[in-house]
Amino acid sequence: MSEQETVVNITVNGQPVEAQPGEWVIAAAERAGVYIPHFCYHPRMNSVGMCRMCIVDIDTGRGPALQPSCMVAVTEGMVVDTTSDQTRKAQDGVLEFLLLNHPLDCPVCDKGGECPLQDQTMAYGPGESRFVEEKRHFEKPIPVNDLVYLDRERCILCDRCTRFADEVAGDPLITFQDRGDQTQVNTFPDLPFSSYFSGNTVQICPVGALTAVPYRFKARPWDLTEVESTYPNPMGDRVVVQASRDQVLRYQGVDSDAVNWGWLTDKDRFSFEAAASDLRLQTPLLRGTPLGRPDPGGSELVETTWRQALSQAADAIKGAIACNGPQSVAVLGGARLTNEDQYVWARLAKGVIGTDNVDAQLDDGLPADAVLGLPRATINRACTPGGTVILLAPDPKEEQGTLYLRLRHAVVNDGVQLIEITPRSTGLSHLAAHRLHHRPGEAAAVATALVGGDIDPGPDGDIGGAPAADVAAAATALADRADQPITVILGRPSLAESADFTLDAAAELARFANLLNAGGRPGIAFLPALHRGNVLGALDMGLAPGLLPGRTTLADGGSALAESWGSVPSAPGQDARGILKAAAEGRIDVLILLGADPLGDYPNAEQAEEALNRVGTIIASDLFLNPSAARAHIVFPAAGFAERRGTHTNLEGRITSQRQIITPPGTARADWAIATELARQLGADFGFGSPEDVWEEIARVAPSHRNLSSQAIEAADDGVVVADSSIEFAPPDAPTSAPHIDAYSLRLVSARRMYDRGTLVQHAGSLAGLAPTAVLSVNPYDFDRVGVEPGTDVQVISHVGEMDMPVVADPGVPRGTAAFGYNYPDLDVRDLVDPEAAVTDLRIQTR
Amino acid sequence: MARLNANNLTVAQDILSRYPVPRSALIPLLHLAQEQDGYVAEDAMAHIAELVGVTPAEVMGTCSFYEMLKREPVGDYMVNICNGISCHLLGSSELIHHAEATLGVRPGGTTDDGKITLEAVECIAACTEAPCLQINYRYRNQVTTEDFDQLVEDLRDGTAGVAPHGQLAKVRQHIGDDRRAGVSPPDGQGEPAWMARNPSDNGDGS
């Protein structure tokens, strides 16, 4: 390509500027440091030219003329003047018009102080208005949903919120209505803007028309202090945390090119309410008598000192090691923690106590080797124009909201072809080029056929439940674009079936990856879609059986690490399933829960119950007294997000920093400090005085993170992606096959919904009510066959349990399948699922 | 009132089949709903949203743009008296006053018997025939107060020969299967990108 095609030379205010072809004038000027005032233009959405604030003098050879710089693309030789008298006059005029109907209620408006309209009126606008007539009036704020209020009088009709709803979120539930002199943003009557992403409209509204219920009237912008940080979800969304008087009041998304583009889900955005909940743990607790006296046999949890809690914990651990060896101590959880916290707990468990019975996942994700042992993709790679994304994961819209937004954008705007291998439709299905919705447990057959393997279609002409012709079409489409990057989003699509099915399917794709990647093409890479906070950090830091910090195994990295740690466990330990089984059999004496709630989250609720009953000493480090922590003997109050510093690892392996802005409640401490202190009581001095000390050690001993300094992480805009891994993916030896299903049953799919019964949602006042109540979803064509009516209450029976619930028709559920959320607040699917069985079949009958 | 009834649903399917992209049928379907109920009911908008695959809010956005799509019940006959300049100069204000007095409603109101809704409108582009009015968008020219009284009588008797509000034409458009519009891609090319993109969910769970 010649120089001319890659660079467009323009002049902005007399300075030569190199612009990119097709770039809007406003964007090119901005890159060159010239700010053009605007309201409707947003770099992550299409230009619409609604507000006219951005008009400037643009001369394309025919003399200067006022043109909206957000709608005019740069051309060679263009001369732009943003300071001419004519521009000034136009800006003044536009502002006067915008203010005609805008109420001057800034003193009582939440946006006052950070309002672009206010700022630009000060900077570019007229001092006073010539408008003496009556302004437009609307009912003052109306709710557009449970979280967002709309004051239509303040709205300047910039189309940002409505464009966001349509273009970005794909939920066009707010639109311009009554266009004309009454134009207003509104919902359909009684149909709220029920989007998981509605809070973003509040952030991008350039005036105070949209306000968020959790923040309304809580603070003035000039009273807020802020730090940039990373939200602890698997995406590692970049956020600004704003606080006032030692209380977090707001999260705002930060436009990180590589990650979240400025967006957040409502669940994450408003979760700060939970952190400030009165129910937060403030002091260490011990078993004691109802009179508040510590007593190991007591029935209550009573307040105690750190010294006492730590020494009792240390005694329990020492006792267990002395009686039954280090294997009788186990650690569950840790996804809530920072990398540093995780590292210190890992070192305590594996290097000091000497147990490898450590697992950050509760048997609801994928084994560490599937996450760390496959070529890793980045989000940007998945979104490469022209590439292919294979979704072998739960619905990203429900579990990784901002990933859904990125993928949606890539499919809609950048021609990424999406192939779904999922057991039911997802939030992306209507955009997918190929929807291969298979029967639960039969993903591997579809994956095999997709990558060209020979699979005989069943008697109904289907492969694993997906029409053979569709699979063939997808295979052709995949092969056609094999010279473009292919990214597999890999997660656990259903918790009602064994993870092995997903691993078998992943193994097929990995085999294909080996073939393809050898040919010098971009090939296939995997993006692990796990669910919990910093679970990817936990795996990197070795909080999994057989693993050590730095993506290495006991066998490979053990001896090297033993030099700094003193010792490492000699043989791999148990995962969560093994740990809880051993505990239920009385073989675990001390169980350490790092923010884990097996009673609430572990797929086998019964076994979790038995386990907690039999363990001698349960030690919990948590923010809340969740059902499992409430059963603990020793409870450490932990510092949460924004209450401590550290780093976070996202699903790409991207490490970014988290910063502190408020103090933890009561005497709560960061987990790295708790673990360091506990180690000291056990006779090991780690010498850590700060998270930076911990990181320094990580960068010294963790092979994949070697020489990665805190400074390098701080300095990089989007953090640092760690790509190295010496782990090998070890798929199950023999493929698992799903048993035959009888004609009267439906096979269960169970995945998480965004708003759930989890601690975070339930402790955030604004979110708690949003969790849906339980329903069973069945394909409309299946009702006749199973003999029930849609919309009625039915009895659902599996071979382990039964429950009553309403059944609804949902065309997104394939025939022969029934879908039920994993984490409804009211009904617990675990009462129906046999965790030992490969799949779960249900029968439904009228009550 | 209501969603589209069974008959109109068939008509709706026929209308939908004329367009390569379902949402193009939005406005014709709004007319159909108005024909059914005399106005576009919210339920009908929600139904149309389902049929064309957009959200009800988007249907509302389009529907509320058009003055002639009524979102509240109106009388069987919309009487729109022009109050543009030509008509005004030739006495339309008096005509409106007369209408208000004889019908007992202000512009925008509907008579108690539900027959007539009165509206005062801007120039309806028949200035040479001023003062003029429309009944359900059919013109009456150079209307005097006497003409008006007669007209109201005829409307109430049902002898004015005007179809009730909502009905667009006496004959429904029908396009034979062989003459369906549809878009056929130019020779040697696939579907245009704007058609291929965003394939709508076929909804059968496949």
Ligand code: SF4
């Ligand atoms: S509510 Fe705000 S974002 Fe939406 S159109 Fe009005 S001013 Fe723009």
Ligand code: FES
């Ligand atoms: S920013 Fe260009 S018209 Fe609004």
Ligand code: FES
């Ligand atoms: S003024 Fe009445 S038709 Fe033009």
